[in-house]
Amino acid sequence: MGNPKAAMIVIGDEILSGRTRDANMHHLAGELTKMGIDLCEARFVSDDQGAIVGAVRAMSDTYDHIFTSGGIGPTHDDITADCVAEAFGRSIDVRDDARALLEAHWTARGVEINEARLRMARIPAGARLIDNPVSIAPGFTIENVHVMAGVPNVFEAMVASVLPQLTGGKPLLSQSLRIERGEGEIAGPLAALAERYPELSIGSYPFQRDGIYGANIVVRGSDGAQVDAAMAELSGLFPA
Amino acid sequence: MGNPKAAMIVIGDEILSGRTRDANMHHLAGELTKMGIDLCEARFVSDDQGAIVGAVRAMSDTYDHIFTSGGIGPTHDDITADCVAEAFGRSIDVRDDARALLEAHWTARGVEINEARLRMARIPAGARLIDNPVSIAPGFTIENVHVMAGVPNVFEAMVASVLPQLTGGKPLLSQSLRIERGEGEIAGPLAALAERYPELSIGSYPFQRDGIYGANIVVRGSDGAQVDAAMAELSGLFPA
Numbered sequence: 001m002g003n004p005k006a007a008m009i010v011i012g013d014e015i016l017s018g019r020t021r022d023a024n025m026h027h028l029a030g031e032l033t034k035m036g037i038d039l040c041e042a043r044f045v046s047d048d049q050g051a052i053v054g055a056v057r058a059m060s061d062t063y064d065h066i067f068t069s070g071g072i073g074p075t076h077d078d079i080t081a082d083c084v085a086e087a088f089g090r091s092i093d094v095r096d097d098a099r100a101l102l103e104a105h106w107t108a109r110g111v112e113i114n115e116a117r118l119r120m121a122r123i124p125a126g127a128r129l130i131d132n133p134v135s136i137a138p139g140f141t142i143e144n145v146h147v148m149a150g151v152p153n154v155f156e157a158m159v160a161s162v163l164p165q166l167t168g169g170k171p172l173l174s175q176s177l178r179i180e181r182g183e184g185e186i187a188g189p190l191a192a193l194a195e196r197y198p199e200l201s202i203g204s205y206p207f208q209r210d211g212i213y214g215a216n217i218v219v220r221g222s223d224g225a226q227v228d229a230a231m232a233e234l235s236g237l238f239p240a
Numbered sequence: 241m242g243n244p245k246a247a248m249i250v251i252g253d254e255i256l257s258g259r260t261r262d263a264n265m266h267h268l269a270g271e272l273t274k275m276g277i278d279l280c281e282a283r284f285v286s287d288d289q290g291a292i293v294g295a296v297r298a299m300s301d302t303y304d305h306i307f308t309s310g311g312i313g314p315t316h317d318d319i320t321a322d323c324v325a326e327a328f329g330r331s332i333d334v335r336d337d338a339r340a341l342l343e344a345h346w347t348a349r350g351v352e353i354n355e356a357r358l359r360m361a362r363i364p365a366g367a368r369l370i371d372n373p374v375s376i377a378p379g380f381t382i383e384n385v386h387v388m389a390g391v392p393n394v395f396e397a398m399v400a401s402v403l404p405q406l407t408g409g410k411p412l413l414s415q416s417l418r419i420e421r422g423e424g425e426i427a428g429p430l431a432a433l434a435e436r437y438p439e440l441s442i443g444s445y446p447f448q449r450d451g452i453y454g455a456n457i458v459v460r461g462s463d464g465a466q467v468d469a470a471m472a473e474l475s476g477l478f479p480a
Binding site for chain 1: 252253254255256257258259260261262265266267268269270271272273278279280281282283284285286287291313314315316317351352354355356357359360374375391393412414422423424425426427428430431434441442443444445446447448455458460
């Protein structure tokens with residue numbers, strides 16, 4: 001019944017070492033929320049075979065969809081495609097359709113085709129390609145795992161290719177109210193409100209800046225009338 | 241031997257729904273790298289008891305240190321402290337030392353002490369408090385789990401309180417070289433370089449902007465002389 005459930009695996013030493021700040025999870029989260037797929041969990045793992053294979057196996061059993069980001073380029077540290085193939089016990093090799101896409105792209109640009117570049121045409125047996133309008137080298141979907149690039153503009157283009165093929169659910173609607181009072185003062189009435197609306201998720205996100213403090217209260221749910229009703233009660237409890 | 245291994249658990253529906261972009265993982269990653277503690281994994285989970293308890297149990301068995309972010313405020317959606325207590329089979333209640341800190345802070349500001357505010361003094365039995373110079377309400381350490389606030393400036397202050405108490409390892413050193421050539425051209429010689437330096441981690445991070453493309457090659461390791469040597473070879477392979 002409920003919405004489809006999704007998880008993400010972000011792959012890359014550069015993020016866990018603090019060199020790069022990931023942007024892909026935030027992008028995917030927003031896109032999934034719009035179409036009613038619930039992002040339930042995200043795991044960031046290093047460029048390590050055991051870590052990637054383990055995460056794919058554990059999460060593909062638990063969720064309806066898994067989205068991965070990173071590790072599908074031509075260099076030696078790009079091991080995601082091989083790891084996903086291993087997780088599902090599939091063979092992996094350069095595939096003709098992927099090679100044809102890349103050859104057409106490179107030939108038109110006078111770029112030499114070498115072994116490293118052909119690594120990007122390695123696709124696990126039985127996978128479906130994911131279109132990459134930015135830099136051509138495709139992602140792929142195997143079982144319920146969608147394998148995409150880590151470079152943000154390529155990741156975003158692949159997300160735009162994949163999501164329209166998936167069945168969504170009820171989009172999560174949200175409204176928020178900024179209350180300039182301490183959370184300790186808001187908390188009691190807010191908890192009572194949350195109990196009166198068990199189907200809604202009501203969150204409190206405190207802020208404190210330039211001597212002004214308070215909290216943004218966010219009311220989320222898939223039933224617009226309920227969200228409206230809870231927001232009206234909230235505004236009544238904490239008039240501006 | 242090797243460096244201590246750490247993992248992070250980021251707790252909060254607001255991040256998984258795409259409303260808020262997490263900043264704490266990137267901050268912690270950088271701080272841990274500086275002191276030679278390896279951040280091996282991060283999991284983002286929702287404000288859900290089963291998800292939080294499960295992640296704490298699974299990860300505290302695997303890693304030397306776990307750092308959590310989020311869910312320790314006064315409102316009904318702040319369930320992290322109770323979940324961590326449950327994960328370790330500990331009782332949890334308002335504790336005198338935590339209450340004293342908060343009462344002194346509020347009394348000085350003429351703020352009424354109520355049940356919601358006292359929720360922030362709930363500490364699992366046997367935990368050690370983590371100092372919070374920003375907003376007083378403490379975090380805590382229980383076993384190998386360090387439980388901290390989600391608000392970024394409070395999280396950062398708590399990280400600064402905790403990390404000096406931990407034993408670090410060899411700081412990870414890194415150097416990078418920007419190469420304005422396609423990754424497909426770089427990949428072959430780079431893989432050979434990586435094979436010659438098995439103790440180093442050599443990553444390639446492509447970019448493409450304003451018609452200029454290439455990759456930043458990052459060489460990481462704890463042995464500065466090896467990093468220097470690999471960088472010298474790299475510069476020789478790809479002169480500017």
